[in-house]
Amino acid sequence: MNGFDLAIALFLLGNLIVALLVAARGPTSADRMLMALLFGSTGTGILVLLAQAMHIPALVDVALVLALLAAIGGVAFAKRAWQGDGHD
Amino acid sequence: MTELIMPWISGALLIVGAFFYAAGTLGLLRFPDVYSRLHALAKADNLGLGFVLLGLALQAESVAAGLKLLLIWPLALAASAGVSYAIARRADRLGVKPWRKGSP
Amino acid sequence: MSLVFDLLLAAALLWSGGRCLSVDRLDRAIVLFIAFGLLMALAWARLAAPDIGLAEAAIGAGLTGALLLDAYGVVKRRKA
Numbered sequence: 001m002n003g004f005d006l007a008i009a010l011f012l013l014g015n016l017i018v019a020l021l022v023a024a025r026g027p028t029s030a031d032r033m034l035m036a037l038l039f040g041s042t043g044t045g046i047l048v049l050l051a052q053a054m055h056i057p058a059l060v061d062v063a064l065v066l067a068l069l070a071a072i073g074g075v076a077f078a079k080r081a082w083q084g085d086g087h088d
Numbered sequence: 089m090t091e092l093i094m095p096w097i098s099g100a101l102l103i104v105g106a107f108f109y110a111a112g113t114l115g116l117l118r119f120p121d122v123y124s125r126l127h128a129l130a131k132a133d134n135l136g137l138g139f140v141l142l143g144l145a146l147q148a149e150s151v152a153a154g155l156k157l158l159l160i161w162p163l164a165l166a167a168s169a170g171v172s173y174a175i176a177r178r179a180d181r182l183g184v185k186p187w188r189k190g191s192p
Numbered sequence: 193m194s195l196v197f198d199l200l201l202a203a204a205l206l207w208s209g210g211r212c213l214s215v216d217r218l219d220r221a222i223v224l225f226i227a228f229g230l231l232m233a234l235a236w237a238r239l240a241a242p243d244i245g246l247a248e249a250a251i252g253a254g255l256t257g258a259l260l261l262d263a264y265g266v267v268k269r270r271k272a
Contacts, residue, residue: 003193008102008140010197013234015113017204020227022117024211024220030122030179032223034129036257037171038116041133042109043230044164045140047245048157049102050237052144057153058242062233062249064160069254071167073226076258078174080265081219082182083272 005053009046016042033077040070098146105139112136121187122179126172133168137161198238205231218267222260229253 016039023035044063051059112132119125141157148154208231212224229252236245 004099004102005144006193006197008106010193010200011106012109013197013200013204015109017200019113019116020204020208023227024215024224028122029219030175030184031116031125032220033175034116034122034125036223036226038113038129038132039227039230040253041129041137041164041168042113043234044160045105045109045137046234047237048141048144048160050234052147054237054240056237056240056242059237059245060156060160062237062242062245064163065246066230066233066249066253067160067164067167069250069258071171072254073257073261074171075174076261078171078178081222081261081268082175082178083265083268 002053005049009049009053012042012046012049016046029082033074033082036077037070037074040066040073044070094146098143101139101143101146105136105141105143108132108136108139122184123176123186126176130168130172134165137164201231201235201238205235218264222257222264225260226253226257229257 019035019038019042023032044067047059047063047066051057051063109132112128115128115131116125119128138161141161145154145157148157205228208224208228212221212228215221215224229248232252233245233249236242236248
């Protein structure tokens with residue numbers, strides 16, 4: 001089953017890279033931040049899959065921390081950094 | 089019997105999760121305004137991660153490891169809901185108009 | 193398949209790092225920095241170093257990203 005887990009992880013990584021390439025030229029700052037949040041959730045999925053495929057259970061903890069701190073970044077963006085419309 | 093069909097169920101759940109991730113990414117790239125993009129992001133966050141975690145929990149060696157995997161999901165749900173609320177409220181406060189049919 | 197995964201990860205790391213340094217707008221650079229931190233955490237995970245990956249995910253992608261966003265907001269408010 002390991003090869004299959006790694007295949008799914010590879011698919012998610014491809015997903016993430018497509019989003020990254022487009023996010024670099026996204027229209028508004030909110031869209032780019034949503035991309036960062038998507039990276040957080042996709043990265044959590046990839047880490048959990050890697051933990052299973054590589055037999056390193058500690059990677060689940062890394063996934064847990066990533067899921068939490070992506071949310072902190074999103075809230076910091078909404079509360080502090082985002083002001084004015086899409087031109088900044 | 090259980091050992092025979094469990095990998096298939098787990099693999100199917102993983103594929104469904106990957107599909108939701110792809111759908112969320114596609115929606116984030118194609119949807120017209122911030123609110124609908126938040127909707128797409130929530131699909132990837134909640135359903136994609138949920139199905140992947142469920143599929144992996146079926147493969148876990150012990151019950152404790154499986155439950156730990158499943159415990160990530162409520163955390164991600166709460167975080168995603170909080171962030172979506174904060175961003176949507178901020179967008180509304182800044183005067184971002186929701187997209188309507190026919191508007192560019 | 194793991195070779196493809198590693199090569200893709202390395203290419204994305206190099207691209208996001210270079211782009212983060214060369215992009216002209218501050219907010220784009222911050223988002224690219226967060227993406228870079230996340231990819232770095234994945235790279236540490238691939239190198240079988242979950243402890244460094246944990247630190248990178250917590251400090252690099254999470255806290256530094258939030259602090260940079262906060263600082264960006266302060267700078268913009270002062271300029272306005």
